[in-house]
Amino acid sequence: MNRYLLSSYKFGLAAGVLGALAFWVLKLSNLEPVSFTLIFGYMVIPVFLFLGIKNFRDYHNDQELFFAQGMTVGFFIYSIFGLFLASMVSMFLMFQPEIFNEYIQMNLDFLVQRKDQITEEMGLSTYESLYQSSLDNTVSDIFFDYLAKITIFGLLSTIIISVILKQSKI
Numbered sequence: 001m002n003r004y005l006l007s008s009y010k011f012g013l014a015a016g017v018l019g020a021l022a023f024w025v026l027k028l029s030n031l032e033p034v035s036f037t038l039i040f041g042y043m044v045i046p047v048f049l050f051l052g053i054k055n056f057r058d059y060h061n062d063q064e065l066f067f068a069q070g071m072t073v074g075f076f077i078y079s080i081f082g083l084f085l086a087s088m089v090s091m092f093l094m095f096q097p098e099i100f101n102e103y104i105q106m107n108l109d110f111l112v113q114r115k116d117q118i119t120e121e122m123g124l125s126t127y128e129s130l131y132q133s134s135l136d137n138t139v140s141d142i143f144f145d146y147l148a149k150i151t152i153f154g155l156l157s158t159i160i161i162s163v164i165l166k167q168s169k170i
Contacts, residue, residue: 007060008073011052012080015044019081020088027092027099034089034103034142041085041150045078046157052077053158053165064169070162078154086146093139100139107134 022040026033056073057065093100111118111131118127 003060004056004069004072005076007056008052008076009080011048011055012077013084015041015048015077015081016084016088018044019085020092023089023092032103032106033099034093035106037085037089038146038149041081041146042153045081045150045154046161048081049074049077049154049157049161050165053161057165057167062169063167065162065165065167067162067166070165071158074154074158074162078150078158082147082150082154085150086143089146090139090143093142100142103142104134104137107137 019037019041023033023037026036026040053065053070053073056069057063061069093103108131111127111134115127118130
């Protein structure tokens with residue numbers, strides 16, 4: 001287990017640092033950083049998963065990779081990335097509550113714009129529930145949202161990449 005973690009942590013941390021930098025670049029560009037950083041994470045995680053799993057196969061496992069090994073390395077990469085990025089975004093939101101308030105207001109504005117469509121498709125009580133839950137959002141909700149979304153996307157990406165990079169000696 002130790003060699004899997006030792007060969008993968010740097011890829012998870014590098015992706016996390018890149019994601020945290022993206023948050024600040026987006027903020028400085030006057031774009032909404034919370035949503036766009038998550039989208040950026042979706043683009044970055046497959047790249048770092050591929051590089052990390054390939055690095056493990058080529059330099060730490062004698063040019064051989066079984067599916068389970070790829071899944072283990074990928075798990076460490078996307079878990080470290082998810083924890084790091086979710087923690088960084090949460091800290092940024094705690095220390096700069098105006099970013100958090102803008103994010104909540106953007107979600108509320110979206111719901112107000114789509115009120116007719118939502119009530120028609122799902123009913124008024126669902127709309128009111130969505131609106132109230134958006135009002136009640138906390139920084140920890142965003143932390144767990146980031147973590148869950150990155151974990152699910154990382155798992156799906158890891159499955160595909162592990163199959164592609166699987167290689168055994170004959």
